[in-house]
Amino acid sequence: KGEQTLEVDKLLVAVGRRAATKDLLADGSGVKLDDRGRVEVDAHNWTGVEGVWAVGDCVRGPMLAHKGSEEGIAVAELIAGKAGHVNLDTVPWVIYTEPELAWVGQTEAQVKEAGIPYKTGSFPFAAIGRAVAMNETAGHVKVIAHAETDRILGVHMVGPVVSELIAEAVVTMEFKGSAEDLARIVHAHPTLSEAVHEAALAVDKRAIHKAN
Known part of the structure; x- marks a missing residue:
């Protein structure tokens, strides 16, 4: 202002x-x-x-x-x-800056404006071993899910290689998946995709790791 x-x-x-x-x-x-x-x-x-x-x-x-x-x-x-x-609702958006930005689905502001009950979970790349090893710790992953059905409404990312990571969120949303579905999928360690896993866990405040 x-x-x-x-x-x-x-x-x-x-x-x-x-x-x-x-x-x-x-x-x-x-x-x-x-x-x-x-x-x-x-x-x-x-x-x-x-x-x-x-x-x-x-x-x-x-x-x-x-x-x-x-x-x-x-x-x-x-x-x-x-x-x-x-399906235009699951088209991934990517901005190839450094760090990269990627998202699919609705933003928190859009969900709020529509009056949809929701919950969110975020997780930083600073707590991901692969990102630390790459010296690419800036950014995080955010998952927005319906508060009642847990269905994923949107996923937003900023960080290393998120142009690739967003595909997992697109697939999950295309198959009407929930945050719990994403949270229960085994993700290889150490990988950047673990940030997606942890953000999904964080939707229900169950994230496992944290930044040092």
């Missing part, structure tokens, strides 16, 4: 992206754009016009390469008469 000053050597300004759909569609095509310039599609990426589908950055959902790629596969499967679907 209020006026602040920050002196830096370099500044990166990221103002976001928007769909590049200007002059993309011919008049009378029947394909519609929303108020943000994105092609309107249904849950299966169909535009509502016979034979016209849209995927990737020009439609709703995160502008991520892996999301667009999976949508393309799903559409190809649907066109071939097979089952195809992309």
Whole structure:
């Protein structure tokens, strides 16, 4: 709050992206754009016009390469008469900074705003032997679970190689797993994935290790 000053050597300004759909569609095509310039599609990426589908950055959902790629596969499967679907609720997000950031699902603020009863568990990489050996102890893993069903609602990570670790959370959520499910899976030692294990245990205040 209020006026602040920050002196830096370099500044990166990221103002976001928007769909590049200007002059993309011919008049009378029947394909519609929303108020943000994105092609309107249904849950299966169909535009509502016979034979016209849209995927990737020009439609709703995160502008991520892996999301667009999976949508393309799903559409190809649907066109071939097979089952195809992309669950936008379990698309992993990654920021390749140092340390890395990764997350899937809802944030604590979103869960709170929705009025969903929840519980959380966090665990620092500083208490993970592999992270200490790598001299990469910054960051932690946070698990958000439903307070009544224990179903995982979101997982957030900052730290070493979390771009890889987030996949475990995605799989668990895709199979409607709970924090206890994640906590009872055996994780190899010493590995960075133990931070995920401990964070899941911490949801019910059962984390085993602690930082020195």
